[in-house]
Amino acid sequence: MNRAQMSTRPVTELRGPIKALFSDVDGTMTSGDRIESKTYAALEELGAAGIPVIMVTGRPAGFGHAFMKMTPILACIAENGGVTFTRDGRKLVKQYGVPAASLPEWRRRMNDVAIEVMSKCPGARLSSDSKYREVDLAIDYNEEVTLPVSDAELAVRLIKKVGLEAVRSSVHVNFGPPMFDKLSACLGLIRSVLKGDPKELDAYVYVGDALNDAPMFKGFPQSVGVANVKQWWDELAYKPAFITEQPEGAGLRELCAHLLSVSR
Numbered sequence: 360m361n362r363a364q365m366s367t368r369p370v371t372e373l374r375g376p377i378k379a380l381f382s383d384v385d386g387t388m389t390s391g392d393r394i395e396s397k398t399y400a401a402l403e404e405l406g407a408a409g410i411p412v413i414m415v416t417g418r419p420a421g422f423g424h425a426f427m428k429m430t431p432i433l434a435c436i437a438e439n440g441g442v443t444f445t446r447d448g449r450k451l452v453k454q455y456g457v458p459a460a461s462l463p464e465w466r467r468r469m470n471d472v473a474i475e476v477m478s479k480c481p482g483a484r485l486s487s488d489s490k491y492r493e494v495d496l497a498i499d500y501n502e503e504v505t506l507p508v509s510d511a512e513l514a515v516r517l518i519k520k521v522g523l524e525a526v527r528s529s530v531h532v533n534f535g536p537p538m539f540d541k542l543s544a545c546l547g548l549i550r551s552v553l554k555g556d557p558k559e560l561d562a563y564v565y566v567g568d569a570l571n572d573a574p575m576f577k578g579f580p581q582s583v584g585v586a587n588v589k590q591w592w593d594e595l596a597y598k599p600a601f602i603t604e605q606p607e608g609a610g611l612r613e614l615c616a617h618l619l620s621v622s623r
């Protein structure tokens with residue numbers, strides 16, 4: 360039986376100990392577009408207790424770089440797995456999900472299909488954070504513009520038709536080379552940075568809030584949705600194993616407190 364048929368349980372039933380928390384950013388770490396100081400403090404406390412936090416986001420490499428420089432996280436997977444930041448002492452280490460030499464050709468193909476999408480979905484445009492992307496790009500349909508979901512779905516179809524990968528988040532359609540995803544980037548980090556065994560995924564938690572988290576809800580046996588994930592419930596191909604009572608950052612804080620209590 361897959362998780363689509365299984366019932367999602369309250370987060371209080373999640374069992375520890377937990378070795379690391381992989382967390383989505385938008386709609387999971389943020390509350391109304393901001394990371395509240397309380398949420399920041401909860402992540403700091405978790406890290407200090409020996410449970411490092413890894414950000415996993417569709418946001419650009421430029422954001423990932425800033426997150427690594429300015430927040431208490433261990434690592435950051437940006438651009439849906441396209442770019443991964445880790446540390447080597449004081450130095451940031453950046454790895455691409457595709458060979459670096461192939462980036463200009465991928466970018467040319469992405470620009471071509473972006474023009475096609477913008478001509479067929481009037482009002483759609485490249486997201487304002489696309490400038491800071493190194494591997495993927497994003498069409499904005501619900502951040503600084505408001506378009507019907509059907510336009511976002513059309514964009515996904517047009518992009519997939521030309522052999523690129525496309526994933527819809529709550530605000531963007533992210534698209535790029537079909538050679539990486541968030542889950543494989545997480546498994547890579549478990550091996551390389553956490554020195555863990557990806558076969559023992561029970562020791563790691565993933566938390567998210569939207570449709571683009573479905574593959575992570577499927578991949579992580581201890582997956583958690585913050586309460587606002589319910590707005591996508593019927594469309595979610597894979598449901599999280601656990602759900603918080605509170606939405607957004609408050610839900611993430613609820614999870615952090617629980618992880619501390621089961622990992623001491």
Ligand SMILES: [Mg+2]
Pocket residue numbers: 383384385386387528529567568569
């Ligand atoms: Mg999200």
